[in-house]
Amino acid sequence: MAYRQTPERLARDQAQRLHILQLAHAQVVEGGFAQLTMQRLAKAADIATGTLYRHFSGKGELAAEVFCMASQREVDALKEVFAAQGSAVQRLRQGVERFAARAWDSRQLAWALIAEPVDPQVEEQRLRYREAYAELFAQVLREGCAAGEFSVQYPHLVAACFVGAISEVLVGPLSPQARAQRSEHEVDDDLKRVRATLVELFLGALGAREHA
Amino acid sequence: MAYRQTPERLARDQAQRLHILQLAHAQVVEGGFAQLTMQRLAKAADIATGTLYRHFSGKGELAAEVFCMASQREVDALKEVFAAQGSAVQRLRQGVERFAARAWDSRQLAWALIAEPVDPQVEEQRLRYREAYAELFAQVLREGCAAGEFSVQYPHLVAACFVGAISEVLVGPLSPQARAQRSEHEVDDDLKRVRATLVELFLGALGAREHA
DNA sequence: GCAAGAAGTGAATCAGGATTCATACTTTCA
DNA sequence: TGAAAGTATGAATCCTGATTCACTTCTTGC
Numbered sequence: 001m002a003y004r005q006t007p008e009r010l011a012r013d014q015a016q017r018l019h020i021l022q023l024a025h026a027q028v029v030e031g032g033f034a035q036l037t038m039q040r041l042a043k044a045a046d047i048a049t050g051t052l053y054r055h056f057s058g059k060g061e062l063a064a065e066v067f068c069m070a071s072q073r074e075v076d077a078l079k080e081v082f083a084a085q086g087s088a089v090q091r092l093r094q095g096v097e098r099f100a101a102r103a104w105d106s107r108q109l110a111w112a113l114i115a116e117p118v119d120p121q122v123e124e125q126r127l128r129y130r131e132a133y134a135e136l137f138a139q140v141l142r143e144g145c146a147a148g149e150f151s152v153q154y155p156h157l158v159a160a161c162f163v164g165a166i167s168e169v170l171v172g173p174l175s176p177q178a179r180a181q182r183s184e185h186e187v188d189d190d191l192k193r194v195r196a197t198l199v200e201l202f203l204g205a206l207g208a209r210e211h212a
Numbered sequence: 213m214a215y216r217q218t219p220e221r222l223a224r225d226q227a228q229r230l231h232i233l234q235l236a237h238a239q240v241v242e243g244g245f246a247q248l249t250m251q252r253l254a255k256a257a258d259i260a261t262g263t264l265y266r267h268f269s270g271k272g273e274l275a276a277e278v279f280c281m282a283s284q285r286e287v288d289a290l291k292e293v294f295a296a297q298g299s300a301v302q303r304l305r306q307g308v309e310r311f312a313a314r315a316w317d318s319r320q321l322a323w324a325l326i327a328e329p330v331d332p333q334v335e336e337q338r339l340r341y342r343e344a345y346a347e348l349f350a351q352v353l354r355e356g357c358a359a360g361e362f363s364v365q366y367p368h369l370v371a372a373c374f375v376g377a378i379s380e381v382l383v384g385p386l387s388p389q390a391r392a393q394r395s396e397h398e399v400d401d402d403l404k405r406v407r408a409t410l411v412e413l414f415l416g417a418l419g420a421r422e423h424a
Numbered sequence: 425g426c427a428a429g430a431a432g433t434g435a436a437t438c439a440g441g442a443t444t445c446a447t448a449c450t451t452t453c454a
Numbered sequence: 455t456g457a458a459a460g461t462a463t464g465a466a467t468c469c470t471g472a473t474t475c476a477c478t479t480c481t482t483g484c
Contacts, residue, residue, distance in 0.1 A: 009430095009481095038472060048433040050474075059472060117329040130380070157409040160384060161377035168342070168376020169369055197369040205417040221451095250442060260463040262444075271442060431480070438473075449462070454455100 017055045020045050024066045032112040033122065036063060060121035067122050071113055071129040077102060078136050088144025089208045095140070096166065096198045103170050104191045111174045114167050130167075134159040141206075150206040162202060169194050229267045232257050236278045244324040245275060245334065272333035279334050283325055283341040289314060290348050300356025301420045307352070308378065308410045315382050316403045323386045326379050342379075346371040353418075362418035374414060381406050 023044045027036045038059055042049040056062040081095045103110035112118075118126065137159035141152050152158050172178055173190045182190070235256045239248045250271055254261040268274040293307045315322035324330075330338065349371035353364050364370050384390055385402045394402070 037470090042434090049472085050434070051432055053473075054431070117331070117335055119329070123329055127384075131384070153412070154405055154409050157381055157405060158413060160381045161409065161413055164376040164378070164380020164383075165373035166376070167380065169372045171376075172339075172343070172372060193366055193369060197366050197373065200365070201370060201373055201417045204419060205413045207416060249440090254464090261442085262464070263462055265443075266461075426484090428482090429480105430482100431478100433478075434475100436474085436476105439471095440469105442467105442469080444467070445463100445465100447463080449460105451460080452458085454457095 013055075020047075020052065020055060021062075021066060021069060024062060025069060028066055028070070028112050029106060029109045032108060032116045033063060033067075033118050034116070036066070060119060063119065064121045064125050067113065067118075067125045068129075070109060071125070071132075074099070074102065074113070075129065075132050075136065078133065082136055082140050088140050088147060088149050089203060089206070092137070092140055092144070092202060092206075093199050095137070096162075096202060097195050099166060100170065100191065100195050100198065103174065104187075107174050107179060110170065114174070115171045130160075130163055133163045137162050144206070144208075150208045152206065158205070165201065166198060169198065225267075232259075232264065232267060232274075233278060233281060236274060237282060240278055240282070240324050241318060241321045244320060244328045245279075245330045246328070248275060248278070272331060275331065276333045276337050279325065279330075279337045280341075282321060283337070283344075286311070286314065286325070287341065287344050287348065290345065294348055294352050300352050300359060300361050301415060301418070304349070304352055304356070304414060304418075305411050307349070308374075308414060309407050311378055312382065312403065312407050312410065315386065316399075319386050319391060322382065326386070327383045342372075342375055345375045349374050356418070356420075362420045364418065370417070377413065378410060381410065 020041065024036055024041055027041060027044070038049050038052055041062075042052055045052075052062070056065070078095055078099060081098050082091050084091060084094070086094075103114075113126070113129075134156065138155040141155035141159055144150050145152055145155065173182070173187065173194070179187070232253065236248055236253055239253060239256070250261050250264055253274075254264055257264075264274070268277070290307055290311060293310050294303050296303060296306070298306075315326075325338070325341075346368065350367040353367035353370060356362050357364055357367065385394070385399065385406070391399070
């Protein structure tokens, strides 16, 4: 007999799995998904490549999980903002600002989540999460409609537009190439303008410019 | 001596190169860039793989060129719409509608151009072209400002938002997965709603709802 | 202490395309 | 016609990582 499923063992397993995920996450934060290879990860975790496969069926699963962890954090942050007190318009504005600020804070990660070319299993999660962001926005839009703050015919589509607009306007400046060219200072200015533009655009679109 | 650079020879060369590009384009139209492999392309063109390398330094260059050809066509179409007579608001509306309609017409291609994971050389062109679309929108925005139709502080950023919104709202329904699930009829309805949403959103954002 | 079964190892293998290159074919022109 | 030089061929090779698996090292219960 050997190695039974004692709670401690299970816990240790979980812990190692988590540790691997954290290291993988760190790789992505540092250099995007391109940086995430099984050998490198194994080395970072100080285990053999084969051991990775005791925790994950393959690279796709692992990468997808890393993606989900990171994205879920963003979704939760946004959810929190949207759950706060205040009019839909106010919350929308704060949501956008928070989103942009977070992306700016960890550009490489934001870029990896939003725009880096990734393999299909990860891309699938990306679609899911974009959907999730959109759903959050859509919910606030519906609340705003219900409260008579503004009127939107297809909240879900408008929400998708918002998500797209945010992504696009961030991706340019976030992309590794762009970052290589601009100074920190310029980049901060960019953030301010981007936030202002997004807020103005969204509230304007809702015919709620003045509430802001 | 042999095979001098007679005009006919050059022309034949050009013709073959073009033919290859057209076939490559066809591959992409059919199955995205994933479908574009050197062996498959060579077979389609009925030449040896090695011969491809007489025309292109490598796959990246070839794929990038295909991407550019296809994108340039879209840019030109949009440019044409924007160059037409009419107020900025009218042209903007028509630009959006045209863009969406074209994407809908060739979904697989649109998806490949907008959202398919592609290799870095192609991704680079994608950024350039997104920039190009944005620049077209920005120009119209500036004209509208100049004409006093509306006022926008950072036309370029707003333009980027437009491009992002259009892409995002199209990508969902355009993605191969989504397409597998919905009927033609549903998809047509989607297009109508998407166009309506985009137009309303953009004109609303510009405070130009009523001009429409 | 030891046998049985888990877990860990990492060099070897595999996969799937891109790329090369020795060889064969064409064209040109003296 | 044949030597020279460009062009085409496509099987073989290379590349880059993911994945495997025979073997070693643990852990446990007796």
